[in-house]
Amino acid sequence: MEKVACCTRLLTVPLPQSDADELAARFKALADPARLRLLSLIAERGEVCACELVGPLGISQPTVSHHLRVLFEANLVERERRGRWIHYRVIDTTVDALREALTQTTV
Amino acid sequence: MEKVACCTRLLTVPLPQSDADELAARFKALADPARLRLLSLIAERGEVCACELVGPLGISQPTVSHHLRVLFEANLVERERRGRWIHYRVIDTTVDALREALTQTTV
DNA sequence: CACACATATCGACATATGTCAATATCATTC
DNA sequence: GAATGATATTGACATATGTCGATATGTGTG
Numbered sequence: 639m640e641k642v643a644c645c646t647r648l649l650t651v652p653l654p655q656s657d658a659d660e661l662a663a664r665f666k667a668l669a670d671p672a673r674l675r676l677l678s679l680i681a682e683r684g685e686v687c688a689c690e691l692v693g694p695l696g697i698s699q700p701t702v703s704h705h706l707r708v709l710f711e712a713n714l715v716e717r718e719r720r721g722r723w724i725h726y727r728v729i730d731t732t733v734d735a736l737r738e739a740l741t742q743t744t745v
Numbered sequence: 746m747e748k749v750a751c752c753t754r755l756l757t758v759p760l761p762q763s764d765a766d767e768l769a770a771r772f773k774a775l776a777d778p779a780r781l782r783l784l785s786l787i788a789e790r791g792e793v794c795a796c797e798l799v800g801p802l803g804i805s806q807p808t809v810s811h812h813l814r815v816l817f818e819a820n821l822v823e824r825e826r827r828g829r830w831i832h833y834r835v836i837d838t839t840v841d842a843l844r845e846a847l848t849q850t851t852v
Numbered sequence: 853c854a855c856a857c858a859t860a861t862c863g864a865c866a867t868a869t870g871t872c873a874a875t876a877t878c879a880t881t882c
Numbered sequence: 883g884a885a886t887g888a889t890a891t892t893g894a895c896a897t898a899t900g901t902c903g904a905t906a907t908g909t910g911t912g
Contacts, residue, residue: 648781648784648785648788649784649785649788649789649835649840650788650789651789652782652785652786652789653781653782653785655778655782658779658781658782658785661775661778661781662775662777662778662780663776665772665773665775665776665781666772666773666776666869668768668769668772668776669769669770669772669773669775669776670769670869670870671762671765671766671768671769672765672870673769674755674760674765674768674769674772675759675760675762675765677755677756678755678756678759678760678765679759681755681756682756682759687888688888688889688890689888689889692888697870697871697872698871698872698873699872699888699889699890700871700872700873700874700889700890700891700892701870701871701872703889703890703891704870704871704872704890704891705870706889706890707890707891708869719878719879719889721878721879721880721888722878722880722886722887722888722889723879723888723889724888724889724890728756733756733847736847737844737847737848740840740843740844740847741844773899777899777900779900794858795858795859795860796858796859799858799859804900804901804902805901805902805903806858806859806860806902807859807860807861807862807901807902807904808900808901808902809859810859810860810861811860811861811900811901811902812900813859813860814860814861815899826859826908826909828858828908828909828910829856829857829858829859829908829909829910830858830859831858831859831860
């Protein structure tokens, strides 16, 4: 997926359709409690092995994997295979862009 | 709906289930392009009559009304009836809380 | 009260999404 | 190559969600 356009703000200018589509897709990835919690665990540690994410939330491995995929495809996390293991990290720029989208002008 | 807890951050501490549920509900309200665009129109003007929101996006009046309801129930907008008309405003504190949730510690 | 206008709600429909068991795929080891 | 371990994918299922036409509800006017 392509990156969110720099400095898109939804609260100050009428949002173009293309920006709305992209932002909505990202918010949709965040619109699930399990995914928020997974993202939180990843962000807290900086980098987490998938194996550490299966268990803490009390959901099945396929579900965890599915959620990680949603986060990955929304460009919210990056992943790196290390042998048998896959590590996940939060993509700060995407999160920053979402935060920016929620920002009002301060002028 | 109750307000988002002050200063919830999903990127710095493991997110409790209750916070995750609430945040997810709010992000879900933002997870639709039409709703983002409606919110954008409302925020840009500060206050908008529903009648001004039916048309710009090219979707039907019931759909607009439905979306406004979703935003309202997610506590993202407040509404006020003025005779035949209903006016909507963005609830800044909710948006601020969502932005805060996406904030990393800066220490 | 009847009528007009604004807007919410209902019901139907198509599509999307979360969950899990089973299984496929990838990497490692012997 | 076979076996093992980690993790993604598939398929089934139940539930959720976006859209719209029709209609209900609330407000204002004569």
